[in-house]
Amino acid sequence: MAPKPIGSPIPDSLYPTLSVLMLAIGLVITASFFIYEATSTRKSRSLVKELTTGAVASVFLGFGSLFLLLASGVYV
Amino acid sequence: MRFDLFLFTLAILSSPVLSDLVLPKVERRIDLTSQVVRITTSLKVENTGSDLVSEVLLTFPDRQANNLAYSTATLYEGKGKAKASAGSLPVELVHPKDMPPSLTVYSVSLPKALGKGEGLMLDVLAVFTHALQPFPEKITQADIQLVLFQESAHYLSPYAVKAQSLTVKLPDARIESYTRLENTKVHGSEIKYGPYENLPPFSYSPVVIHFESNQPFAVAKELVREIEISHWGNVQVTEHYNLVHDGAQSKGEFSRLDYQARPYVRGASAFRRLVAKLPPRAHSVYYRDEIGNISTSSLWGDSKKMEMEIEPRYPMFGGWKTAFTIGYGLPLRDFLFELNGERFLNISFGSPVNELVIDALFVKVVLPEGSREISVSVPFPVKQRQETKFSHLDVVGRPVVVLEKNNVVPEHNEHFQVYYKFSSLSMLMEPLMLISGFFFLFVACIAYMHADLSISKSSASYLSKLQWEEVQATVQQVHNIISRCLAMHDKLEASLRDLSRTGDIQACKATRKSVDSLLKELSKELKPLIAFLQSSFQAAQIFPKVEELIAKERDLQERLMAKHSTVVDCYEKKLGGREIENRIASHHQKISILRQEIDDLMEFIDEI
Numbered sequence: 001m002a003p004k005p006i007g008s009p010i011p012d013s014l015y016p017t018l019s020v021l022m023l024a025i026g027l028v029i030t031a032s033f034f035i036y037e038a039t040s041t042r043k044s045r046s047l048v049k050e051l052t053t054g055a056v057a058s059v060f061l062g063f064g065s066l067f068l069l070l071a072s073g074v075y076v
Numbered sequence: 077m078r079f080d081l082f083l084f085t086l087a088i089l090s091s092p093v094l095s096d097l098v099l100p101k102v103e104r105r106i107d108l109t110s111q112v113v114r115i116t117t118s119l120k121v122e123n124t125g126s127d128l129v130s131e132v133l134l135t136f137p138d139r140q141a142n143n144l145a146y147s148t149a150t151l152y153e154g155k156g157k158a159k160a161s162a163g164s165l166p167v168e169l170v171h172p173k174d175m176p177p178s179l180t181v182y183s184v185s186l187p188k189a190l191g192k193g194e195g196l197m198l199d200v201l202a203v204f205t206h207a208l209q210p211f212p213e214k215i216t217q218a219d220i221q222l223v224l225f226q227e228s229a230h231y232l233s234p235y236a237v238k239a240q241s242l243t244v245k246l247p248d249a250r251i252e253s254y255t256r257l258e259n260t261k262v263h264g265s266e267i268k269y270g271p272y273e274n275l276p277p278f279s280y281s282p283v284v285i286h287f288e289s290n291q292p293f294a295v296a297k298e299l300v301r302e303i304e305i306s307h308w309g310n311v312q313v314t315e316h317y318n319l320v321h322d323g324a325q326s327k328g329e330f331s332r333l334d335y336q337a338r339p340y341v342r343g344a345s346a347f348r349r350l351v352a353k354l355p356p357r358a359h360s361v362y363y364r365d366e367i368g369n370i371s372t373s374s375l376w377g378d379s380k381k382m383e384m385e386i387e388p389r390y391p392m393f394g395g396w397k398t399a400f401t402i403g404y405g406l407p408l409r410d411f412l413f414e415l416n417g418e419r420f421l422n423i424s425f426g427s428p429v430n431e432l433v434i435d436a437l438f439v440k441v442v443l444p445e446g447s448r449e450i451s452v453s454v455p456f457p458v459k460q461r462q463e464t465k466f467s468h469l470d471v472v473g474r475p476v477v478v479l480e481k482n483n484v485v486p487e488h489n490e491h492f493q494v495y496y497k498f499s500s501l502s503m504l505m506e507p508l509m510l511i512s513g514f515f516f517l518f519v520a521c522i523a524y525m526h527a528d529l530s531i532s533k534s535s536a537s538y539l540s541k542l543q544w545e546e547v548q549a550t551v552q553q554v555h556n557i558i559s560r561c562l563a564m565h566d567k568l569e570a571s572l573r574d575l576s577r578t579g580d581i582q583a584c585k586a587t588r589k590s591v592d593s594l595l596k597e598l599s600k601e602l603k604p605l606i607a608f609l610q611s612s613f614q615a616a617q618i619f620p621k622v623e624e625l626i627a628k629e630r631d632l633q634e635r636l637m638a639k640h641s642t643v644v645d646c647y648e649k650k651l652g653g654r655e656i657e658n659r660i661a662s663h664h665q666k667i668s669i670l671r672q673e674i675d676d677l678m679e680f681i682d683e684i
Contacts, residue, residue, distance in 0.1 A: 003413035003420070008309030009503070012407075033518065037525050043549030045525070054518030062511030069468070073360055073405070075306035076468040076506045
């Protein structure tokens with residue numbers, strides 16, 4: 001069996017696009033999270049809603065910032 | 077000279093050893109065109125004894141052997157021009173008992189023992205560093221650099237040599253002096269000794285050649301190469317050089333003006349640039365030192381290679397030092413492979429800089445976090461150890477394989493392999509770190525918003541704030557209930573429309589029943605809220621509006637019920653459409669006005 005070259009799971013050229021896209025989505029969800037925090041009162045706030053919004057936003061921001069690092073040449 | 081001692085040692089040799097082999101022909105070529113001395117010896121070996129011989133011994137004087145950086149023996153088959161390489165043979169250091177003490181002996185083991193009368197051809201390449209001795213040892217800026225090279229005109233061997241010759245290739249420059257023996261010829265930049273015939277074992281005839289050499293004597297006192305693998309698509313190589321010009325020491329003062337005006341006369345011994353051959357598709361190349369980027373570099377390349385020319389900050393004269401770092405990224409696909417579930421890195425060992433001698437080379441291979449079962453395969457002996465490095469987004473650190481080798485020459489630029497096992501799932505560690513970081517931020521925000529951070533829990537302003545928040549929450553709840561009531565109203569209207577279309581009175585009645593009970597429940601829920609708002613001092617301003625809203629809603633509800641009953645009644649009596657229209661016309665107008673007012677009030681309350 002001949003050795004098989006290993007590349008990256010996602011083509012390098014897609015990193016900038018992916019990072020912009022995911023960071024944009026992540027920041028929009030983050031904005032909605034903070035709007036909710038600011039407009040609801042302490043009594044009417046729902047913890048589940050806060051946590052789910054935060055979790056979804058952090059997934060997008062996490063992958064977005066990873067691709068941003070890779071696109072800018074910091075190979076983690 | 078020191079040869080005397082050496083000859084004395086040879087003289088006291090009692091008996092020749094291992095004399096079963098003879099060398100019918102030995103041709104040596106010594107290449108002195110760079111600072112690295114390369115001696116290529118073509119040996120013809122023949123066994124004259126009756127015993128089988130499975131090894132050929134090569135001897136070097138200790139003085140030379142200390143500088144030996146690299147040696148390889150190649151076996152040749154066939155004769156004359158048609159000879160072809162049949163693979164290289166292992167060369168090992170051995171310590172036979174009956175050898176003179178000042179000799180270092182290497183043994184070439186043959187793949188198949190030589191019988192009586194059999195022979196073979198062998199090419200031995202030996203590479204030496206620091207073998208050229210500058211003489212004079214100190215020169216000024218304007219002087220040329222002269223070096224001494226010492227060797228024996230006769231091939232030093234434990235075997236008898238029948239015919240031999242030696243050719244020394246010098247750089248195209250002045251030859252200051254050389255030892256003249258019989259049969260010595262100078263031809264351009266080549267000196268030829270021999271042929272000499274029928275010499276006994278351990279023949280030695282020292283020659284000294286004194287010549288000009290202005291080649292770069294670039295020696296890296298220490299070179300640290302760091303090769304970092306990222307499975308996200310990159311192999312990052314960073315090389316820290318600690319460079320010195322190891323030729324004749326510079327003395328006197330350095331004049332930049334003289335150097336700039338006539339660099340080849342007033343600085344012949346200096347070198348100002350180095351060329352590094354990087355692998356193809358190298359990207360993000362940089363060249364810097366402790367104070368920042370060094371701008372004097374250029375890079376060009378094609379699909380086969382990339383060449384980088386770097387100039388240190390100042391021309392390098394004898395004894396001058398400089399330290400710098402170069403770095404470049406390489407595509408992962410070219411260097412990382414998978415075989416039988418194991419991954420391996422296949423990359424060259426030495427420095428990419430041309431004709432560089434490295435005194436101490438450290439190659440550090442930084443594997444990704446989570447690599448297991450690491451093993452290394454290097455084509456020559458190296459010292460090996462492991463350490464851990466912490467880099468971007470690491471938890472337990474990355475395993476690092478450190479390979480250490482002294483006296484490295486360009487011949488060591490062979491590929492070596494680092495094998496390891498790695499699960500692709502471990503790649504998700506880095507994004508998970510980032511995600512958990514962001515999530516922690518959000519959780520901190522949530523905790524801050526939920527926490528009560530006021531210091532005096534009994535102050536009037538704090539209490540009023542608490543009350544006001546409670547009022548706000550209650551008003552919000554009232555708002556929610558009223559909007560649910562309005563939804564019920566819409567449901568009733570919808571059921572009336574269904575009735576006019578299908579004429580199903582029972583379904584309409586059922587809807588009415590369920591809506592009635594739900595509305596009753598909602599009004600029950602509303603009661604304690606209203607009571608609270610009434611009693612609260614903070615709600616005094618807003619309470620009239622809420623009250624008005626509730627009253628209007630009740631009014632609307634009654635009207636709607638009345639309209640509903642009328643319509644259902646009419647359908648039961650089977651009255652005509654026009655009759656029904658007439659009966660509910662008054663309700664209709666009132667309902668739409670009330671609905672408008674309620675919507676306005678709701679909006680007002682929502683803004684609090």
